[in-house]
Amino acid sequence: QVQLVESGGGLVQAGGSLRLSCAASGRTFSSYAMGWFRQAPGKEREFVASISWRGDKTYNADSVEGRFTISRENAKNMVYLQMNSLKPEDTAVYYCAKSRYSGNVGNTKDEYDYWGQGTQVTVSS
Secondary structure, three states, X not given: OOEEEEEOOEEEEOXXXXXXXXXXEOOOHHHOOEEEEEEOOOOOOEEEEEEXXXXXXEEEOOOOOOOEEXXXXXXXXXXXXXXXXXXXXXXXXXXXXXXXXXXXXXXXXXXXEEEOOOEEEEEEO
């Protein structure tokens, strides 16, 4: 079993930055790739970024490329999402998720089997 708890969300003005954190429980955390997804009101949950188990491979959605950076600290069972140059369209609930795989930095929801409760990010214009 893996439990994921996100934190770091909040209200920020356009152009600002936030750093989301995801704390994972479970001894197998470091063996799996991890991802971040987001869901805006009335929209489907969409992929944001993913990282391999060693942190040597990352994959970003086109919409956040160059602005968001995913990272992890396996010794602390933590995953992070640094978000810079935020835009109002980044407003959503952000979810941390554990992949079923180790090296595959996938971008589809079906590849992930554990999810956190989410943290709200609101970007004002």
